[in-house]
Amino acid sequence: xxxxxxxxxxxxxxxxxxxxxxxxxxxxxxxxxxxxxxxxxxxxxxxxxxxxxxxxxxxxxxxxxxxxxxxxxxxxxxxxxxxxxxxxxxxxxxxxxxxxxxxxxxxxxxxxxxxxxxxxxxxxxxxxxxxxxxxxxxxxxxxxx
Numbered sequence: 001x002x003x004x005x006x007x008x009x010x011x012x013x014x015x016x017x018x019x020x021x022x023x024x025x026x027x028x029x030x031x032x033x034x035x036x037x038x039x040x041x042x043x044x045x046x047x048x049x050x051x052x053x054x055x056x057x058x059x060x061x062x063x064x065x066x067x068x069x070x071x072x073x074x075x076x077x078x079x080x081x082x083x084x085x086x087x088x089x090x091x092x093x094x095x096x097x098x099x100x101x102x103x104x105x106x107x108x109x110x111x112x113x114x115x116x117x118x119x120x121x122x123x124x125x126x127x128x129x130x131x132x133x134x135x136x137x138x139x140x141x142x143x144x145x
Contacts, residue, residue, distance in 0.1 A: 001117040007082045009036060009044045011129075014053060014078075018070045018130045019138045024063030033142055051081055070130060076122035088114055 016030050027045055031038040045064060048054040055067045066073070087093040091107045101107065130138060139145040 001088070001114065003079060003083060004086060006044060006047075007079055009034075009041060010048055010053075010078070010082055011075075012036075013041070013044055013048060013064075014066070014070075014073065014126050015129050015138070016142060017054065017064055017066050018126050019135065019142055020144055021066055021070070024057070024065050026063050030064075047082065053078065066126075069127070071125045071127035073126035074122060075124045075126065075128075076118045076120075078126075079121055080118060 012034055013030055016033065017025055027038060027041050030036070031041045045054060045056060049056045049064075052067055053073060054064050056062070056064050088110055089107070090096055091098050091101050091104065092111075098104070136145070
């Protein structure tokens with residue numbers, strides 16, 4: 001399976017925010033840490049804020065923080081929400097033009113594989129990505145130590 005860079009960046013933002021919690025973080029510091037375009041990251045953060053994963057506060061003392069506990073952010077649900085408009089293959093889309101679709105068995109096989117992919121992700125939360133065991137190393141790698 002493949003996830004977009006947008007989803008990858010969304011996961012990185014949430015990992016950063018969870019690692020830095022309970023302190024707030026900023027788009028600028030996350031962008032600098034991961035060497036990601038600030039403008040692109042602003043779109044990612046806006047999506048995460050709209051979908052209820054982040055709380056974004058503007059102003060002098062503003063910043064980002066997780067909207068809820070990391071153990072309540074399910075990875076399968078998060079990735080489904082962000083990737084929802086991106087079909088795995090053409091025959092999954094509404095404007096399918098593939099000539100062999102009526103006889104092709106690949107669509108069913110890929111749908112089964114995609115379901116297994118998400119079922120696996122459903123077993124994990126953001127907290128699983130920032131465990132007590134990985135926290136010190138994450139803090140060091142993200143320059144938060």
